[in-house]
Amino acid sequence: MIDDILELIRENVVQGRITQEDEGMEEGMEGQPGVTELTEKALALGINIHDIINKGLTAGMELVGQKFDAKEYFIPDMLASGQAVGAAMEILEPHLAKSGIKTKGKIVVATVKGDLHDIGKNIVSILLRGAGYKVIDIGNDIDTQTIVDAIRTEKPQFLGLSALLTSTMMTMANTIQALDKAGLRDKVKVIVGGAPVSEEFAKSIGADGYGADGFGAVRIVKSLASDEDK
Ligand code: B12
CATH class of the missing domain: 1.10.1240.10 (Methionine synthase domain)
Structure with missing residues (x-):
């Protein structure tokens, strides 16, 4: 059945x-x-x-x-x-x-510039919300500066970046570099995902974590969270 x-x-x-x-x-x-x-x-x-x-x-x-x-x-x-x-x-x-889970850490989520795929990102956002995190989904096709600005104003503990095209994967690397330049890299843990992304790629661009699917996203955020945000 x-x-x-x-x-x-x-x-x-x-x-x-x-x-x-x-x-x-x-x-x-x-x-x-x-x-x-x-x-x-x-x-x-x-x-x-x-x-x-x-x-x-x-x-x-x-x-x-x-x-x-x-x-x-x-x-x-x-x-x-x-x-x-x-x-x-x-x-x-x-x-x-449901079940009155208290809000844990805050996470800004975006699909990077040039990439319109948002189904996976939306699932990741919903599952993170379900796990008790406050998710600020700033959308798809989002340019690097807008992401950096969101980190500056929202001050989240996490940033989740999604890319579904091999041509937009490197924009995730550029975003991490832009955060570094803006002096914000050590203020936020960056996790990445999307069909062409791998653990190895995540490491190579200096991301803090990778999730293969929505539940993987929740697991990695929990493992990177400080004790009060778990
Ligand atoms: C649906 C779809 C579209 C839809 C998107 C609708 C939308 N609102 O998202 C539309 C029709 C718009 C589209 C357009 C295009 N698409 Co398209 N699309 C797909 C398709 C079939 C499914 C993607 C999807 O939604 N999967 C389901 C979700 C649930 O899975 P997911 O996205 O992988 O997300 C999961 C994980 O990856 C992970 N995850 C995702 N993001 C994140 C983020 C974080 C932080 C973490 C931790 C985890 C995580 O968790 C998610 C949930 O489990 C894929 C094929 C495929 N098998 O992936 C092609 C595919 C991605 N598309 C492709 C292409 C080529 C295009 C176009 C260029 C086509 C064209 N010629 O115009 C355009 C590009 C538009 C653009 N600029 O972005 C190629 C990419 C090839 C490549 N290597 O770059 C694919 C792989 C198809 C193919 N085999 O050719 N597409």
């Missing part, structure tokens, strides 16, 4: 179907539950939220990526799937954030 629902969530992410009214890519799907109805159902059945996100939503987006690589899918298809994931995450967010 659990596996069936997670499988249906994956399928409907691939189909880009948010609700039961949506047609989807294949014929005859109208009327069947979409990603939002399935997510509600999964919650009602008590399915673990980590599984809904990892085995349902994120796994669905991975299949979308494979279809894009195989030229079966094009940009509007990816967008439809991304919107379906976003709609499901809105349903999950209050459940992640």
Whole structure:
């Protein structure tokens, strides 16, 4: 039963179907539950939220990526799937954030300049909020100076940078250098992530940490946090 629902969530992410009214890519799907109805159902059945996100939503987006690589899918298809994931995450967010967890440290999050991919960053933000951190998401395609200014004014303990394109990965390195120049590098721990980013790359650009996914982001922030911010 659990596996069936997670499988249906994956399928409907691939189909880009948010609700039961949506047609989807294949014929005859109208009327069947979409990603939002399935997510509600999964919650009602008590399915673990980590599984809904990892085995349902994120796994669905991975299949979308494979279809894009195989030229079966094009940009509007990816967008439809991304919107379906976003709609499901809105349903999950209050459940992640509940239980009156006190706000821990503050983290500014951004996707770097030239990069419009924000689905992963949004998931990271939601999971960090769910873990009790105050997240200031300053958006995608954000230039280095704006990030430096946000660190100066917000004074967060952490900065999370996201990049999905090999062409924008180095902007993360430039951002770390700009923080250094502005005398802010030792004031903030920088964590990086995104599909082309690796632990090794993170080290090479002088980041403090790397997370492979949203839960990895929470783990790394917790491990870098001072005792009162854990
Ligand atoms: C959806 C998507 C789009 C959507 C983005 C919609 C949106 N609002 O984000 C749209 C259609 C706009 C798009 C556009 C483009 N895309 Co695109 N896109 C994708 C796709 C299919 C999925 C990305 C995604 O959302 N994944 C799901 C999320 C959940 O995963 P994630 O982003 O990796 O995030 C997780 C982790 O990486 C990590 N993480 C992410 N950020 C951070 C940050 C921190 C601090 C931490 C700790 C962790 C972390 O946690 C996240 C949650 O688990 C990928 C293929 C793929 N398999 O990745 C291509 C892909 C990234 N796109 C690609 C390309 C080429 C483009 C375009 C250039 C296409 C074009 N010709 O116009 C444009 C570029 C636009 C731009 N300037 O940014 C390439 C990049 C190739 C490369 N090596 O550079 C990919 C890999 C597809 C491919 N194989 O060719 N894209």
